[in-house]
Amino acid sequence: MEDLAAVFGQHFAAATFAKLPADAIRAAKFSTLDTSGVILGASGLMDVLPAVVELARESGGTAEGTVFGFGGKLPAEQAAFVNGAMGHGLDFDDHLPEGHHPSVAVLPALLAVAQRRGGVSGAEFLTALALGQDLFARLRKNVAWKQDWFMTPVVGALASAAACGKLLALDAGEIGHAIGIACTQAASTMQIAYGTGGDLRGMYGGFAAKAGVFSALLAGKGVKATSAPLEGRAGFLPVYFGEWDRAAMTAGLGEDFQGSTILYKLWPSCGVTHAYIHTALELMGGPGQTAEIERIQLVGGDFAKQLSEPAEVRRRPPTSNDAKFSLPFTVATALLKGTVGVGDFSAERRADPAVHAVAEKIEFVEDPRYDWGRELPAGAVRISLRGGAERYAEGSHDETPGAARNPLGWDQLTAKFRDCAAHAARSFDRAETDRITATVDRLDTLDDVAVLAEQLG
Numbered sequence: 001m002e003d004l005a006a007v008f009g010q011h012f013a014a015a016t017f018a019k020l021p022a023d024a025i026r027a028a029k030f031s032t033l034d035t036s037g038v039i040l041g042a043s044g045l046m047d048v049l050p051a052v053v054e055l056a057r058e059s060g061g062t063a064e065g066t067v068f069g070f071g072g073k074l075p076a077e078q079a080a081f082v083n084g085a086m087g088h089g090l091d092f093d094d095h096l097p098e099g100h101h102p103s104v105a106v107l108p109a110l111l112a113v114a115q116r117r118g119g120v121s122g123a124e125f126l127t128a129l130a131l132g133q134d135l136f137a138r139l140r141k142n143v144a145w146k147q148d149w150f151m152t153p154v155v156g157a158l159a160s161a162a163a164c165g166k167l168l169a170l171d172a173g174e175i176g177h178a179i180g181i182a183c184t185q186a187a188s189t190m191q192i193a194y195g196t197g198g199d200l201r202g203m204y205g206g207f208a209a210k211a212g213v214f215s216a217l218l219a220g221k222g223v224k225a226t227s228a229p230l231e232g233r234a235g236f237l238p239v240y241f242g243e244w245d246r247a248a249m250t251a252g253l254g255e256d257f258q259g260s261t262i263l264y265k266l267w268p269s270c271g272v273t274h275a276y277i278h279t280a281l282e283l284m285g286g287p288g289q290t291a292e293i294e295r296i297q298l299v300g301g302d303f304a305k306q307l308s309e310p311a312e313v314r315r316r317p318p319t320s321n322d323a324k325f326s327l328p329f330t331v332a333t334a335l336l337k338g339t340v341g342v343g344d345f346s347a348e349r350r351a352d353p354a355v356h357a358v359a360e361k362i363e364f365v366e367d368p369r370y371d372w373g374r375e376l377p378a379g380a381v382r383i384s385l386r387g388g389a390e391r392y393a394e395g396s397h398d399e400t401p402g403a404a405r406n407p408l409g410w411d412q413l414t415a416k417f418r419d420c421a422a423h424a425a426r427s428f429d430r431a432e433t434d435r436i437t438a439t440v441d442r443l444d445t446l447d448d449v450a451v452l453a454e455q456l457g
Contacts, residue, residue: 003228003235004249009176011253012131012166017123017444024130024257025444031094031103031133032126033413033440034264035087036068036456039108040428041268041342041420042089043069045320048199049086049425056082065112066457069424073457076116077213083108084209088152089202090342091324092268092420097261097375097404099271100140104205105156106132106163109212111453113164120167122446132163133259138250141258144243147303147372150188153208154240157186160212161219168220178216180225183236185211193325194306196313201321264408266401266416267340269324272304274402275378275395276327277334283383283391287338292385296362298327300379301370308364315359320345332358342423410441 043049053070056078065079066072074082087093087104095101110128114120136159140151161182165175188207192200219225230236237244267274276298281287298308307327308314315332317323323345324330332355333340349355370377378395385391398405408416414437421428421436428436436455443449 003176003232004230004237004246005176005179005225005228006172007250007253008135008162008179009165009174010172012162012175013170013172015127015131015166015254017127019254020127020130021255021257021260023260024134025126027133027257027260027262028126028129029440029443030264030410030413031129031259031262032107032443032452033417033437034094035103035107036436036440036452037413037417037420038090038092039068039083039086040424040456041092042086042202043425044423045342045345046086046089046202047320048203049089052085052203053082064116066115066453068453068456069426071426071457073115076112076217077210079112079115080109080213081206081210083112083206085203085206087205087209090268090420091202091270091321092265092342093205094262094264095271096137096140097263098141099372099376100151100155101205102133102136102140102156102159102259102262103129105152105160105208105212106136108205109160109164109209110167111449112209113167113213113216114449115453117168118448118450120449122443122449124167125449126444128163128166130257130259131166132159133262134257135159135162137258137261138248142245142248143237143241145241147190149240150190150192150204153188153204154186156205156208157182157211157215158236160208161215164212164216165219168216170216170220174219177223177225178219180229181215181218181223182211183225183229185215186236186240196310196317196322197319199321201325261404263404264402264413264416266408266412267330267334268342268345269330269340270307271376272300272307273327273330274400276300276304276331276381277340278400279381279393279395280331280383281334281338283381283393284335287335290335290358293335293358293361293383294386295384296331297365297382297384298331298362298379299365299367299370299382300327301366301368301372301377303372303377304370304379305364305366311364315362316356317350320350323350327364328359328362329355331362342420
């Protein structure tokens, strides 16, 4: 039986834009606009990014891929890393219902490779992106995951490598080798999410994007991976996960593009916070009534606990990454403002005594019914009011804005793009943002997708 790397290599090599279903094209376009905007916002809001860009530029090399938000060009691998490092910087990028982020590992790599290769049509780009999103979803959904490996950089490296191989017009065997080469670079654990402080929580997408570009370029130069890199005795799947559902990974391959299940965020924080934000606002009938609140209990499972403890750090997060990953901070901010915006994680907002006062009223109650299983867990909210009244509701990801049954549309994503672009490292005026959204809207008709990358610089 052929190793899955070979199976996926054959699938990628044979795929064409004409064979893509409409929902796969839609998801690829939506993700292009959404991820590009989030990258632009992060370019101006991630404190560490100027130093990262400086380091990348110090390395020199051929000018190939545009650095979004900053301008200028870097070698393709470095451009993929820097742009990918910004892609999750706001925790605002797309994700699967099961959790983890497909596009941040794939899209920055593809745009860098497209500029390196030159003459890549929008249809070719969308095909490679849809394939990469689909492979990410198939790998993510069908392994025995124990909240140990961080799935975005781990499976993202493989999906990115295969997608870059497609864009470089590698043959089936070479794409299979690109996947195998990426296995040697697929890394990172969930401690990045569980821990506090540091910068890697927002940057991990860059490592997968860079690995994808490098793996595909090596395969294109004739470098071969080992035999059976995914399913061999000590292959990627048995070593990293132990169990995997091969039949599910290949079911409907080429027909059912699972990237179409990707969800887009209304709020720039960890996806698990969204159901709590929505439920708390629904219980209070909107923002601005926090003086009536005596106590707020957030009921959740194993992963929500990680977003709530240690309580003092989560109530007064020391870094923007910690704030985006904090249930008390995000819920408190929403109850005060009615929303959570990209500017709400600044040092000034994190020091706001009004936010602290509400966050101090929030406590976490653990309930294993809400442990992270097949999909991102919801939870429940109980609000005790002055005078003894109590309000309680279970959260639902089905009702939360941006959920599968309440998805964001193109107009909402366009507004989100403009909001993010307003925070970029350089100024983007309305004419520029209109031009970029129009370019993405007609992406399938472009002769050279480099036009988009240059507009983002």
